[in-house]
Amino acid sequence: MSAGEMVCTACSCLCDDIEIEIENGRIVSMEKACRKGTAFFFGSENERLRTVHLVDGKQVDTDQALAAAAGLLSRARRPLVFGMDNASLEAQRQGIELARMLGAVLDDSSSFCQGKLTHDILTGTLPSCTFDQIHDSDLIIYWGSNPHNAQPRHLSRFSLYAHRKYHEMGATRYVTMAVVDVRESETAGAGVAHRFFRILPGEDSNFIAAIIEGIKGNPVRKDASGFLKLLKQSRHCVIFAGLGLTYSLDNDFSLFYEMLKHLGGWMKTFVIPMSGHYNVRGFNYSLYNATGCVNKVNFAGGAVSHGDEFSLLEQVKNRAADCLLIVGADPFSSLPISVLKHLDGVPLVTLDPFRTATTEASSVVLGVSLTGLESGGTAMRMDGTTVTLMPAKWTDKQSDVQILERLKELLRP
Amino acid sequence: MAKKDKLQPLQVFQYLPGTNCKKCGFLTCFAFAFALIGREKRPEDCPDLLTEQYISALDFLNGHFGGDFSVEKTGLLIDEEKCCGCGDCVAVCDKCQGTVMFGSGIVIPRNVPPVLKIVDGRVRVVEWESCKRCMDPPEYCRVCEERCPFGALELVR
Numbered sequence: 001m002s003a004g005e006m007v008c009t010a011c012s013c014l015c016d017d018i019e020i021e022i023e024n025g026r027i028v029s030m031e032k033a034c035r036k037g038t039a040f041f042f043g044s045e046n047e048r049l050r051t052v053h054l055v056d057g058k059q060v061d062t063d064q065a066l067a068a069a070a071g072l073l074s075r076a077r078r079p080l081v082f083g084m085d086n087a088s089l090e091a092q093r094q095g096i097e098l099a100r101m102l103g104a105v106l107d108d109s110s111s112f113c114q115g116k117l118t119h120d121i122l123t124g125t126l127p128s129c130t131f132d133q134i135h136d137s138d139l140i141i142y143w144g145s146n147p148h149n150a151q152p153r154h155l156s157r158f159s160l161y162a163h164r165k166y167h168e169m170g171a172t173r174y175v176t177m178a179v180v181d182v183r184e185s186e187t188a189g190a191g192v193a194h195r196f197f198r199i200l201p202g203e204d205s206n207f208i209a210a211i212i213e214g215i216k217g218n219p220v221r222k223d224a225s226g227f228l229k230l231l232k233q234s235r236h237c238v239i240f241a242g243l244g245l246t247y248s249l250d251n252d253f254s255l256f257y258e259m260l261k262h263l264g265g266w267m268k269t270f271v272i273p274m275s276g277h278y279n280v281r282g283f284n285y286s287l288y289n290a291t292g293c294v295n296k297v298n299f300a301g302g303a304v305s306h307g308d309e310f311s312l313l314e315q316v317k318n319r320a321a322d323c324l325l326i327v328g329a330d331p332f333s334s335l336p337i338s339v340l341k342h343l344d345g346v347p348l349v350t351l352d353p354f355r356t357a358t359t360e361a362s363s364v365v366l367g368v369s370l371t372g373l374e375s376g377g378t379a380m381r382m383d384g385t386t387v388t389l390m391p392a393k394w395t396d397k398q399s400d401v402q403i404l405e406r407l408k409e410l411l412r413p
Numbered sequence: 414m415a416k417k418d419k420l421q422p423l424q425v426f427q428y429l430p431g432t433n434c435k436k437c438g439f440l441t442c443f444a445f446a447f448a449l450i451g452r453e454k455r456p457e458d459c460p461d462l463l464t465e466q467y468i469s470a471l472d473f474l475n476g477h478f479g480g481d482f483s484v485e486k487t488g489l490l491i492d493e494e495k496c497c498g499c500g501d502c503v504a505v506c507d508k509c510q511g512t513v514m515f516g517s518g519i520v521i522p523r524n525v526p527p528v529l530k531i532v533d534g535r536v537r538v539v540e541w542e543s544c545k546r547c548m549d550p551p552e553y554c555r556v557c558e559e560r561c562p563f564g565a566l567e568l569v570r
Contacts, residue, residue: 031532034498038534148562152499161504168505168556186562192501 006392008033009086009372010040012275012382013151013158020392027393034152044353044370051355051367062366062398062406069325069349069364070410076323076347078300079104082312083329085277087400088377088389092279092286094404095327100290101411103300105321108283109329111295111311114273116251117241118284119294121271121384126257129238129270130383135164137270139234140177142193144204145242145274148186151382154274155192159240178230180207181244195230197223204248208255215262235267242274275382277329278372282380316342326350327400332357351400368400375399419567420477422446428470430461449474451570452484486541487528488570489557495565498534502557502566503527508543529557536566 002023007016010033019031026045030038043049053065060068073079081099084092085108099106110118120126134140140159147154155161165174178195179188182203188196199207210224211231220228231237249256260269275281284294291297293306308314312331315321316339324346332340333356348362353370369375374395378388425446432442437458439445448454456462456474463471484490508528526540538544545552546568558568 029533031530032500033531033534034500035496035534036498038498042533148497148499152497156500156504161501168507189562191559192562 004392007372007379007387007389008037008041009278009370009379009389010034010037011151012278012280013153014278014379014381014387015153015157016387017157022393025393036152041370041373044373049354051352051359051365053367054359054362054365056363062403065364065366066403066406066410069366070407072323072347072349072364073102073325073407074411076102076321078321079323079325080312080315080321081106081325081327082331083108083327084283085109085280086328086371087279087283088371088375088379089279089282089286089386090377091327091371091400091404092283093290094401094408096287096290098325098404098408098411099297100299101408101413103302104298104325105310105315106287106297106299107295107310107312107315108280109277109334110275110280110284112313113243114241114246114275114280115284115295116253117246117271117273118275118281119288120253120257121273122284122288122294126260127268127270128272128384130385131158131162131381133270134159134162134238137163137236137238138165138175139230139237140175141180141237141239142177142187142274143180143239143241144182144244144246144248145240146181146185146187147240147274148192150242150274150276154240155187159238160192176230176234178227180204180227195226197227199223202248204245205255208259212255212259212262215259215265231263231267237263237267237269239269239271240274241271243276246273272383279379281382281384282378282386285380285384313339316340319346322346324348326352326358326362327404328352330356330358332361351403353397366403367397368403369395369397371400375401377401420450422450425449425474425477428467428474429459430467432461434461436460449478451488452478452482452490455479484569485538487538487544487546488568489538490567490569491536491538492565492567493535495563496535497563497565498531498536499562500531500536501560501562502536503529503531505556505560507554507556508545 003021006018006020007014008018018033021028052059053062055065055068079102081104084095121128160177163175176194179193180197181188182201210220211228214220214224214228263269288294291304296310298305298310319342349364350359350362351366351368352359353368359365371377372389374391374393376389376391378386380386426443429442437445456471456478506529508525525543528540528544529536530539541547545554555568558566
């Protein structure tokens, strides 16, 4: 039996204190990991859920699968590389180089998630901080996010309960947690959040506009004045912006930034986007370093171009792509059927450790090891901190870095 | 358990026959209601509830107090279906601090073994003797129950 610490790659918290016990190559127990992480790693033990190398539904060896994938990609005139949110930073670098070599369009799920916020953080227009700097704050706001479902250990390990000034029995409250959401989620419920501001779906822009009016001294709606009162008592605030905020504002954060600018008069405000997949922030960072854009990039003709037309949704809807390379992503589960029907007849090459709806629809499936448990690397947490992943278990499967490297060698002109 | 879902003794009493027949071993039906909430007795232990007249009351009480359960020595009843292993209860428990490494790596080492631990994605009581409720004199601490966002923890005693 071997016991050791590992990093959980089930969500973007990347908890690095998980204690794992392995006996005869199987996980016996996991301590400190949440239910999401436990299910993720115990699920990897089930061979029926894991992928093998497949070409048109038939099991083949690695060389044959790689040759088939290289054949499809080299024949494609407008290939599209999608995903890499569930891959290590090393694999992402390989993937970006591969996309550049193919002259492909490159996109990931951040184009319809938190890409805009991450872009503004990386360009320096939006102030952000790491989890360690949360200790200086006196107000934590979860806006449009429910970490108890998406990132279960967020509160207990990184934000409220991990706060240096938080004391359960303290007479004075030094840190306040507020939630802005459309429904009373677990995080917003009594016992967890100190203040809860319930707004109607799609009403975030009105709410923000009311706060700005309140700062200017105009009379505003009751909940906005309560929120403003909370902000005025604070000197250092961290806002965890969830997908609820992003989708409600429809990726137009101008009003939100105007509010932050007004708040800058008396307080520091930092924004951390609540990412879903464990290395979305890492992909945005890697691609930003390589091209200056965080997603939706076209490498056609050797130049780098960026635009909304290069997002997966637009590419698929316009039937622009004639071959898709999907790395560690499952668009068939997350995208609507009205978009997916345009993928009919388009060959898919998928790299995934697990069987998903996408691997079932793929022409070529390349089964890879599970990063974090079976292979190592580095990944970037949602706050931009780099975390080293160490493999805890041996496997005969190749990692996504090795597969992408070999694919790159095969496709090299 | 969320406060709105938690049954109070008077609410339970309204589903009982109210005859104070003493067949359950308690002097009054109200005492039996307390015993039900404390999971010391089961609804079937009341002979009158098994008659046809109280069949709906028995169904209701079985929904709340029936099924397989084991109450920990601290009086904690853990609903494993509801627990998501977020570790909020571990983080707020005075006796568990030092077992969780917070974001900046701050660990306050304690000699007291922790009461709660997240094992295989669910909370477990690992050292009941450390709990404030089991000390001499006991302390009326309900922080783990109050902070559980899913209502997975219920202190029944």
